[in-house]
Amino acid sequence: MDRPLLNRRLAEFGTTIFAEMSALAVRTGSINLGQGFPDADGPEEVREAAVRALRDGRGNQYPPGPGVPELRTAVATHQERFYGHRGLSYDPDTEVLITAGATEALAASLLALLEPGDEVIALEPYYDSYAACIAMAGARRIPVTLRPDAATGSYGLDLDELRDAVTDDTRLILLNTPHNPTGTVLTRDELAAIAELAVERNLLVITDEVYEHLVFEGEHLPLASFPGMRDRTVTISSAGKTFSFTGWKVGWVTATPDLIGAVRSAKQFLTYVSAGPLQYAVAEALALPDTYYTALRDDLRAKRDILAAGLTGAGLQVFRPSGTYFITTDIRPLGAARSHEGDGFAFCRALPERAGVVAIPNAVFYDHKDRGAPYVRFAFCKQEEVLREAAARLQKL
Ligand code: PMP
Ligand code: GLN
16 A cells, blocks of 8 residues: 555645544543533523424434525524624525534535635634635635734734735635634724625635624624625534534525525535434524523623633733634743743643643644744633633643
8 A cells, every 4th residue: 555545635634633632631631721612501492492303303304405494594584683784684495504513514615616726815823624625625725814913912914915815716715703713803894805805806705604693892794794795705604602502513504596506516415414403403592582692792701801811810922802712822921931932832732731721722723834833722611610720720830
């Protein structure tokens, strides 16, 4: 066997950092602030809705390819409810597709819309499945780096760099707001500029909005609601973060009938369908009252503040996230020795031993590894006492 088993497209990716770090947390008995999953399940009534669907035999056999009508309607109603004031609405029959989490929605969209050789612009650091799916589609990723600003404590998008990255081979921009891992929420001006560029250069946009309800300051604005974008934007979200059921893997795509048709062509050969009974439960979850959504956000904001204070107290520089589950830190203020020469990988590998905490080195989300080297991501979607204990342990650093 003189040929590697894993093909060239995937060879560079290895095991995802989340699996590696969650295993490390279990092995060392550390507090896991690595992989982003809540340590408390979502609403009881939503779990009960899933149990009812299972017992009543709803979804126990293959649901319809596009998703159960109840959930497609609930997704369309959700878009209208939260973004209708921005002119956004979707037809549940032709403009909504249910997927196995946002992960499958991303994979199917990229596999459907890209030809080999196409270029895809993605904001670096980016979520790890983006690079792998672009590679599986045979396309090329073109990273545009979000730059940390120590003075403002936040990340910014250089719009000139974005404009310069577009070539005649650019097919689409792959966007994520609120952004994992930096916690950045793209502003109205940034989104308007991206929209203008997409229209001017005739680009498609895939926008990953799984953290749409986890915005602590500012406002989530769906890119599809900007002028000229409704017809060229594939919007992706999922139930994992909004309802604290990351294991359910129920996601959705909203877009024009043509775009949905294309994405469905790929999706039908990935899973065909998934999570039948859970689709009914997520339909009920989406209809929860506004108080649910605001309580979720307020709770996470308080958790962010607890962890941010702990990380600052431990001597790390905190980039205060406006959204998501995550705080990115710069480890260099700890000094050369204690920050492992500013090497986030080395720092995260040693952290369980040093402090009994697991975190994620942001470098895994970069093509320019040097640009991501000193940054480390901590998740705060955990019970307050867990965050306080983690903060106490980190003071040892
Ligand atoms: N996109 C981003 C930015 C994420 O952080 C995640 C992980 N939750 C996903 C997509 C995947 O979402 P899902 O679990 O619904 O597949
Ligand atoms: N989205 C989660 C994170 O960024 C992890 C999802 C996964 O394990 N693939 O931490």
